[in-house]
Amino acid sequence: MITLASATIYDVARRAGVSPATVSRVLNGNHRVSPELRQRVLEAARALNYAPNYSARSLSSQRTATLGLLLPDIANPFFAEIARGVEDAAAEAGYTLLIGSTDGDPLREQHYVASLQAGRVDGILFAGANLGAPLLEGWLVRGVAVGLVDRLVDEDDVPVDAVLTDNVEGGALAVRHLLNLGHTRLAVVTGPQRVRTARDRLVGAHQAAAERGVSLDPDLIIEGNFKESGGYQAARILFSRPNPPTAIFAQNDMMALGVLRYLEEAGIRVPDEVALIGFDDIAFAALSRPALTTIAQPKYEMGRLAAQLLVERLADSQQAPRRLVLQPRLVLRQTTVVHREA
Amino acid sequence: MITLASATIYDVARRAGVSPATVSRVLNGNHRVSPELRQRVLEAARALNYAPNYSARSLSSQRTATLGLLLPDIANPFFAEIARGVEDAAAEAGYTLLIGSTDGDPLREQHYVASLQAGRVDGILFAGANLGAPLLEGWLVRGVAVGLVDRLVDEDDVPVDAVLTDNVEGGALAVRHLLNLGHTRLAVVTGPQRVRTARDRLVGAHQAAAERGVSLDPDLIIEGNFKESGGYQAARILFSRPNPPTAIFAQNDMMALGVLRYLEEAGIRVPDEVALIGFDDIAFAALSRPALTTIAQPKYEMGRLAAQLLVERLADSQQAPRRLVLQPRLVLRQTTVVHREA
DNA sequence: CTGCGTGCAGAAAGCGGTTTCTCAAAGGGT
DNA sequence: ACCCTTTGAGAAACCGCTTTCTGCACGCAG
Incomplete structure (x- = not known):
């Protein structure tokens, strides 16, 4: 193998007639170096097509300029948009991004966690689903910065940065909207109840109902899986019963699309016979027919x-953890109102 | 900052009463170490919760166990699926994945290329869009392994591994299908012509037409941008003209969905008045209404x-470059045939 | 003219592993 | 019983960069 080894800082130093230390100083722009030497070093570096070795730099400086992102599935449009936001902000700050899809599988998660520890990344972001506090604290103890996106540990008191949507409010928004339209038999197709996000949205749904002095019929609350197939199955169950709902709140858009598919196959007209609202506002929500009314989350943001x-935490690990709660937004489209989207 | 430094190989060595070299040997399983010492080392490592430092290991061993993936946009479902395939195979082989979205922007691409060189990754995969041969050869020269997915350099002779769909055949499949349905006025909404993929699909379209002794009307070939908006605009142009097409081949599904939206707004019925076929078979193609007939690519695969x-190239850099050409497949749905999808 | 502060640059010590080299001890053959 | 080969394990070099420490030269004040 013709591994023409790339130039090192020593090569540059020799060519410029200076010491490696000086080359390092010039390249990192920190210390004062005479303009003349600086010039010589820069020329030598260019001539040799020098690029500093990443591992050596990381080992010495104890930072990797890399962030990790663990999410359930990069092919899921919801998480892909979040990932893009993470990536852009990371790039702006000079970091690159290591991505791992866990499928919510603890084993895969363990695998990634193991492979990311020990100085492979400066910080790590967990997106989606739930996380046990013990695991998280292990990270914190190891001195790796940690953050959460659209995910919360069950124990509310773990000191960690987090960015979330107000899922309770989102659930409430959805149900209020359906109630405003005059519906009384509301169904909810929830996410897996072990997921905090799903529970919160359901809490909000109950709250909104209570505000109006009504309560949700437990028989119309079905646990789904946040996937298209789960929405389809849930709808099939709901409409095989004697007294089906007139409105459905699916706790994410993928399930809403599954519900929509069932309704279409069953010849049930939307929104005329049944109203439907989703959650997330993934890109395809606007493209489905009828276009999906939904609760939008600012995913990229x-x-x-x-x-x-x-x-910021990497810069100052002592600052108090911050929890950013973003507000969801009702997006009206065709599955709840008869008029076309403006 | 309470950086309780994690244990090093020296700590483990001291605790086990052996030399660091022995610890290294035990942990890497290579060399012969007496069962007794092995046992002591493993216990010490566990007791100290030892994990080898990634940067140190990379620096010393000259490998990073990391692969890079550069693609236009991780939030684009087509590339997200490819990325998931890359990630899974990488994980199985013990590699983790660094992902960068370039938006096809040469500047962003340069940025990533610069930050990935110099031993940050063992190999790098470029997905989508075009790539100049000079850049690529720069990588090859640096000894970084390179591969392409759904992307080809314009110069056919650059020796690099590549996985592609037969886009010429795909274009031909699409047009043959439309011709088989009896259409004679075929429009093609292409991708940007600077993109090889788009040009190939058009070549296939022309070939398929020629096979039947017809030729495509140049006025009905419109250059789009591979985005939903581009499909919408193209459709608007096509149908503002005196003699609109009766069938449209959109060179990817996103544009097909844009076309579909225009047709719906214009009150043109699909497939009754106009047939439509896309390309890629992204997840949402099956969920649109009418569901999109399309040419499927095995993205994940x-x-x-x-x-x-x-x-494999990392294991043997000398083997001849391989080019895998996968066959696309016609997926019949609702936008070309009146019957429902089975 | 001497002493001291200041600025620039080199020497050298890490960072935490891997791997070659060396050596001691054990095992085997005659 | 002796020598040579083999095997296990430590010492030390090395991977390539950062950073502290050291030293030299110069300028200025006393």
């Missing part, structure tokens, strides 16, 4: 903010 | 294969 928080 | 090729 959440990613950006989470990365920024993490970068 | 392409990612997997590309990563596998790269890993």
